[in-house]
Amino acid sequence: xxxxxxxxxxxxxxxxxxxxxxxxxxxxxxxxxxxxxxxxxxxxxxxxxxxxxxxxxxxxxxxxxxxxxxxxxxxxxxxxxxxxxxxxxxxxxxxxxxxxxxxxxxxxxxxx
Amino acid sequence: xxxxxxxxxxxxxxxxxxxxxxxxxxxxxxxxxxxxxxxxxxxxxxxxxxxxxxxxxxxxxxxxxxxxxxxxxxxxxxxxxxxxxxxxxxxxxxxxxxxxxxxxxxxxxxxxxxx
Numbered sequence: 340x341x342x343x344x345x346x347x348x349x350x351x352x353x354x355x356x357x358x359x360x361x362x363x364x365x366x367x368x369x370x371x372x373x374x375x376x377x378x379x380x381x382x383x384x385x386x387x388x389x390x391x392x393x394x395x396x397x398x399x400x401x402x403x404x405x406x407x408x409x410x411x412x413x414x415x416x417x418x419x420x421x422x423x424x425x426x427x428x429x430x431x432x433x434x435x436x437x438x439x440x441x442x443x444x445x446x447x448x449x450x451x
Numbered sequence: 452x453x454x455x456x457x458x459x460x461x462x463x464x465x466x467x468x469x470x471x472x473x474x475x476x477x478x479x480x481x482x483x484x485x486x487x488x489x490x491x492x493x494x495x496x497x498x499x500x501x502x503x504x505x506x507x508x509x510x511x512x513x514x515x516x517x518x519x520x521x522x523x524x525x526x527x528x529x530x531x532x533x534x535x536x537x538x539x540x541x542x543x544x545x546x547x548x549x550x551x552x553x554x555x556x557x558x559x560x561x562x563x564x565x566x
Contacts, residue, residue: 382544385556428494
């Protein structure tokens, strides 16, 4: 069936370095993608989104890249900080009611 | 930004009892709310989609008679876990979609523990 998945389950980076979290999706008809950050015991927090008519979108310290040719999505975090430590999920909008399909998640650990 | 609240944040109940979880959009109207379930170290699994004024749409494998959903207003949806059992223990998270946009905002989650 259709699914959204992640290449790396865990990622450990040094404080100040850039982080890249990857996601593969399989539904070529998907037109909206979102990255969420989830800290332990909390709900997902919206980070950034992108529509399929765009290749790149930038926010504050974060950039999302979309490669529709290979159905790949990535989240780049610049100058990673300890507060960025969390699990990051990509999500794909699916269905007529706008429900999201979540990937497995990547745990980002930032070493001071 | 848009805020979604959940109540309670955690609950412990005895097996066989029912538990109601509320999800509220505080500063926007949500015609659609979603209920998710998350087990430890796993991703979010959609349980049902709740539309204001109509019956909820349940995902395959989710018992509608066990997980009762009511979306009585544009700012409130409730999930009732009926006759709870230990296997229902989980982290339940709701989200609300802002009218006119695709963005879903999530609540802080409710930790349910069934003894």
